[in-house]
Structure formats: structure tokens, C-alpha cells
Amino acid sequence: MNPSDPEVLAAEKKRGGGPVRRFRLTAAEARVDLGGRTLRTWAYGDDLPGKEVRVTAGDILDLTLANHLPVDTTLHSHGIRLRCDMDGVPDLTQAGIKPGAEFAYRFAVQHPGTYWLHSHSGMQLDRGLYAPLIVEDPKEPLTYDKEWVVVLDDWVDGVDGSTPDSVLTQLHHGKRPPMDMGTGGMSGHGGSAGHHAMARGPARAGSSGPSRVLRGSHSDLLSSMGGNVDFPYYLVNGRLPQAPTVFRAKPGDRIRLRIINAGADTAFRVALGGHEMTITHTDGYPVQPTTTDALLLGMAERYDVLVTAQDGVFPLVALAEGKKARALAVLRTAKSGALPEPSVQPDELQGRLVPARRLVPGDAVAYSDRKPDRQIRLRLTGNMKDFNWSFDHRPYSVEQRHPIRQDERVRLTIINATNMWHPIHLHGHTFAMTGLDAAGARKDTAIVLPHRKLVFDFYADNPGLWMLHCHNQYHSESGMMTTLGYHR
Ligand SMILES: [Cu+2]
Incomplete structure (x- = not known):
């Protein structure tokens, strides 16, 4: 069955159709400020992460992606059970979007939850080409006062000449990965080059930059190395620990955190100092509420948690598992009080941690x-x-x-x-x-x-x-x- 076959369209029809919600993203070269460090990268607009896309379950999402990059790109709506021809996999569900061209992703969004958008072409996800996609529930069963979308990332692009492509080349000892990308039939340029070579950006390939190969790493939680890449930076919502994003609330507020791991090679162990968390969802789907001190998120996993804000200034720490590094954001409910040090180590990081396999699904x-x-x-x-x-x-x-x-x-x-x-x-x-x-x-x-x-x-x-x-x-x-x- 092909991505636009009648069966696909029949399944889409069953999802029904509500109001059409239009959004427009532009993938382009951008300068981003991580907080005292400005870099050139590829992003959706000038924001890192890209501007949130928020719709309600039952809506039709109409999302046009304009490609201002020098190479092909596509957009994947991660976790959404959508019609196949809108899934954004180059050469499989669509041809890559050429430089200067645009593509309208239009599909019914049936299920609420925390999702995210990212490029599915080559190593582009490990640049800045990602954004949260939040689907609200018209019959939201949870009650909370505030919502905090937390996007975690590992960062190398544009640091001392490195790009994700050059790091991939280093991991392959200077050679290109020997992938057979097929005939490239959908993209029409034939041969074995395929979208991945196109998406890599030949002008920026090669093994530029210092070695980023991770050595001597171990994570007990992951029973192995934390990853393969030694990133210079780890970010929450596009910010370095030295200049963290600060989320403001009042003591006693119930806050829903929607945490997304947009990293390419890093699992994060996440805890909020001075608070326990109640897990309510993972990957957009409800679980029986489960209290925990810390979470473990592999790449692309999402967790929704509820916290009741205490009075003070609290670090939200995302440890890069097995990498001796971290990302940081701050919850502030008190007027006074200094920001936490970048090296802050809340006890909750070593507390209870519920693995996904222990979670019990919501009844529905x-x-x-x-x-x-x-x-x-x-x-x-x-x-x-x-x-x-x-x-x-x-x-x-x-x-x-x-x-x-x-x-x-x-x-x-x-x-x-x-x-x-x-x-x-x-x-x-x-x-x-x-x-x-x-x-x-x-x-x-x-x-x-x-x-x-x-x-x-x-x-x-x-x-x-x-x-x-x-x-x-x-x-x-x-x-x-x-x-x-x-x-x-
Ligand atoms: Cu793997």
C-alpha cells in the first residue's frame, strides 16, 4: 500500500474534520542566542525551539513549511497518528522539499497530547529544526493553573566549526555511512544519492571542528555508554545553564510540565529541586498518576507531569545521562532569591525514578x-x-x-x-x-x-x-x- 492509496484516505476520513488551523513555518539559516553565546544554525524562524504549534483534538492542522535552506528538507509530526502521506519521511512518504519550495502538511489531529515537530531529513534534527506540537483536549480531565513546555536538547551545531554532519563523519572515521538510500524514485533525481546526501549539505560536510566523539562514558540507568557524542552544550528551551529560562508561578500553583527530549544522542534524567512530580502522560497518552522524584527521557520521548509549586526558586535540572553535563531551567515563585548555580545538584535526581515499563496505562x-x-x-x-x-x-x-x-x-x-x-x-x-x-x-x-x-x-x-x-x-x-x- 502506498502513502496516498484509497485505504489511507478512508482512514483519514474516519478521523472526521473540525476547524482548519493554519500555521506557517520557515526552515532557514538563523542566528540564535543560547544566552551569552550566539551561533549560526538552521531553525524554524529565529526561535529555538521553533514557535510552539498548538491545536485542539478534532482540528485539521494545515501547516505549510517553506524551505529556505540550501538543501532538501521535510517535516515530521512526531507521535501523531496521521495520514501516511503527511508523515514527512523523504523518499518514503513524500519527495524532499526542494530549496525555495514549500509543502502544505494538512491532516486531522485526533488525539490530544504532547508531541513535537522536527525535520526528518539527514542530520537536520540535530540542528535547530524542531518545535513543540501541543494538542489540547477539549474535555481536559486534569486541573492545573499553569503549563510549562520544557524542550531538552544537546547542541553542537556551529560550535568551533562543528556540524552534526561533521560529527557523523567523525564517528565513521572520516568516511560516509554506507547507506543505500534507494533509487530516489520519489524525488525524481534518480541514482543512489537519495535525500540523505542532499539533506546533509555538501558545503558543510567533511570532518570540520574538534573531535566530538564521546569516550569513557557510562550510565548505570542505561547499562551502557550514555551516547556517542560529546556535545559542548545542553539546553532547556534553547538556553545554556548560565542564562536559564525562568518560569514564574505562584506558591501553591499546580503546574503541568510537558517535557520533550529533542536531543539527537542524549538521554536526560530530569528532576525539579524541592518537588515531587506526578506523571500523568507519556508520549501524549495518559497513565495512572504515578509520583516520582526523577524522570528518564530517551530521545523523542515525552512526559507530562503535575507539580504543586513550593515557595522559592527551584532548579529544573536535566542531567545528560553518562555525559557528566547538564541542562538547567528555573521555577521561580518567590520575588527574591538568587538563581541556582549552573552546577546545582538537587537530591531528587538520585531519588525515585519510574521506568516506562512500570507505568500503567489510563483506563481509556x-x-x-x-x-x-x-x-x-x-x-x-x-x-x-x-x-x-x-x-x-x-x-x-x-x-x-x-x-x-x-x-x-x-x-x-x-x-x-x-x-x-x-x-x-x-x-x-x-x-x-x-x-x-x-x-x-x-x-x-x-x-x-x-x-x-x-x-x-x-x-x-x-x-x-x-x-x-x-x-x-x-x-x-x-x-x-x-x-x-x-x-x-
Ligand atoms: Cu540507536
């Missing part, structure tokens, strides 16, 4: 115990030395398909045969974690630890071609991506 989104109709087993393969990350030893090719059929309940077992942890993301569906007695929390991105497995179920209710990939951008771009394809 819990899966039944129906047996799967189809089982797919995949292995994650590759190693740090060769940087040959892949599924089943086969680097990504745009023609690969793992067949599924509409209305099946599919069980995917992903065996991590590597020494590295990976955040695995499925497009177009929100799966249910398994492993507890009953089906677990609904998610679209989940961490799999080294030599462990990730097992999840999903209903094949959204026809088309859907990527399954590691959300470590340096891994996916090295080949750790594959595609599930509906067949008739």
Missing part, C-alpha cells in the same frame, strides 16, 4: 489482552567501532518492508544485540508496552537496554508505510531504520 487507552495476530522479531545490530547500526545487519534501504495487514494486532519484539541502548520509535501508531501482567503504557518511543528486548503490541489501524527506527540521530542516519508496510 489500555489494550485488552487479545492475542496478537502477527509476530515480528527484529534484532538491533552494530557496534561503536564500525558505527554500523542497523536492523538485522541490513542498513536502511527505502525499499525494505516488514509486511503487516490492516486490523491485525501486531506484536513486535525488538532484541537489542548491541552493547548500546537505543530509543526505538514507530511512526503512525501508539503501541502498548508489554511485560507486565497486563498490557502496559501506550507510547511511540521506548528505550531498549543492551542485550535486553523491547516487546510491544499495536493495532494496525493506520494504513501506509511507516518507519521503525532508532531515535539516536547518529544511529538512524548510519542505517538503524526500517519500514513496516501494510499489504492487502
Whole structure:
């Protein structure tokens, strides 16, 4: 089935149609101020993160992306179960948007939650090409006074000559990843170059900048290295710890935090000093409220939490797991009181931490115990030395398909045969974690630890071609991506 086939359109029709909400983003070169450090990068407008897109469940989102970059780009609405031809995967669901061209992403948004927008072309996500996408619930069951959208990121672009592409080249010992990007049939320029080479920006490739290869890293939480890249900076809402964003509220306010990990190679351990948090959602879907001191977010994961603000000035710290570095933001409810030091270490970081597999889904989104109709087993393969990350030893090719059929309940077992942890993301569906007695929390991105497995179920209710990939951008771009394809 192809991304614009009648089945895709039929599924879209069932989602209904409410008011059309129009937005316009421009991907362009930009100067961004991280707080005392100004850099050139690629971003959506002049903002980092890009300006929030906020709609209500039931709306039609009409989002035009104008490409002012020197290379092709696309936009992916991460976590949204949308029509396949609006999913923004170059050469799979659409042709890359050429420099100077634009593309209208128009689709029904059915489910509320915390999502995000990012480029799905080459290493562009690890520049500034990301923005929050918040879908409000017209029947919001939670009560809170304020909302704080918190976007975490690891940053290298434009620092001393580095770009994400040059860092990828370093990880490949100066060579280009040997990915077969297919025939490039959709983009029409043929040959094996494909969108990824185009999206990389040939003028800025090569191994410019100092070595960014991470060495001697270990995270107990992740049972492996924290990642592969030693980033010079870690950011909350585009700001360095020396000049953090300050969120103001009153003592006693209930605040909903929507936390998004927009990093490319960093898991963050997040805590708010002086507060416990109540987890209400992950990846946009409700869970049974669960109190915790800290959260662990792999790349592209989201958590919504509620806190009751204490009186004072409090650090929101995001530790870069296994990297001896951190990002910082500040909650202020008192008029006086100095900002926390950039090195502040709240006790909550070492407190309770609830892994996603222990969360219990909200009643309305819990899966039944129906047996799967189809089982797919995949292995994650590759190693740090060769940087040959892949599924089943086969680097990504745009023609690969793992067949599924509409209305099946599919069980995917992903065996991590590597020494590295990976955040695995499925497009177009929100799966249910398994492993507890009953089906677990609904998610679209989940961490799999080294030599462990990730097992999840999903209903094949959204026809088309859907990527399954590691959300470590340096891994996916090295080949750790594959595609599930509906067949008739
Ligand atoms: Cu990975």
C-alpha cells in the first residue's frame, strides 16, 4: 500500500474534520542566542525551539513549511497518528522539499497530547529544526493553573566549526555511512544519492571542528555508554545553564510540565529541586498518576507531569545521562532569591525514578489482552567501532518492508544485540508496552537496554508505510531504520 492509496484516505476520513488551523513555518539559516553565546544554525524562524504549534483534538492542522535552506528538507509530526502521506519521511512518504519550495502538511489531529515537530531529513534534527506540537483536549480531565513546555536538547551545531554532519563523519572515521538510500524514485533525481546526501549539505560536510566523539562514558540507568557524542552544550528551551529560562508561578500553583527530549544522542534524567512530580502522560497518552522524584527521557520521548509549586526558586535540572553535563531551567515563585548555580545538584535526581515499563496505562487507552495476530522479531545490530547500526545487519534501504495487514494486532519484539541502548520509535501508531501482567503504557518511543528486548503490541489501524527506527540521530542516519508496510 502506498502513502496516498484509497485505504489511507478512508482512514483519514474516519478521523472526521473540525476547524482548519493554519500555521506557517520557515526552515532557514538563523542566528540564535543560547544566552551569552550566539551561533549560526538552521531553525524554524529565529526561535529555538521553533514557535510552539498548538491545536485542539478534532482540528485539521494545515501547516505549510517553506524551505529556505540550501538543501532538501521535510517535516515530521512526531507521535501523531496521521495520514501516511503527511508523515514527512523523504523518499518514503513524500519527495524532499526542494530549496525555495514549500509543502502544505494538512491532516486531522485526533488525539490530544504532547508531541513535537522536527525535520526528518539527514542530520537536520540535530540542528535547530524542531518545535513543540501541543494538542489540547477539549474535555481536559486534569486541573492545573499553569503549563510549562520544557524542550531538552544537546547542541553542537556551529560550535568551533562543528556540524552534526561533521560529527557523523567523525564517528565513521572520516568516511560516509554506507547507506543505500534507494533509487530516489520519489524525488525524481534518480541514482543512489537519495535525500540523505542532499539533506546533509555538501558545503558543510567533511570532518570540520574538534573531535566530538564521546569516550569513557557510562550510565548505570542505561547499562551502557550514555551516547556517542560529546556535545559542548545542553539546553532547556534553547538556553545554556548560565542564562536559564525562568518560569514564574505562584506558591501553591499546580503546574503541568510537558517535557520533550529533542536531543539527537542524549538521554536526560530530569528532576525539579524541592518537588515531587506526578506523571500523568507519556508520549501524549495518559497513565495512572504515578509520583516520582526523577524522570528518564530517551530521545523523542515525552512526559507530562503535575507539580504543586513550593515557595522559592527551584532548579529544573536535566542531567545528560553518562555525559557528566547538564541542562538547567528555573521555577521561580518567590520575588527574591538568587538563581541556582549552573552546577546545582538537587537530591531528587538520585531519588525515585519510574521506568516506562512500570507505568500503567489510563483506563481509556489500555489494550485488552487479545492475542496478537502477527509476530515480528527484529534484532538491533552494530557496534561503536564500525558505527554500523542497523536492523538485522541490513542498513536502511527505502525499499525494505516488514509486511503487516490492516486490523491485525501486531506484536513486535525488538532484541537489542548491541552493547548500546537505543530509543526505538514507530511512526503512525501508539503501541502498548508489554511485560507486565497486563498490557502496559501506550507510547511511540521506548528505550531498549543492551542485550535486553523491547516487546510491544499495536493495532494496525493506520494504513501506509511507516518507519521503525532508532531515535539516536547518529544511529538512524548510519542505517538503524526500517519500514513496516501494510499489504492487502
Ligand atoms: Cu540507536
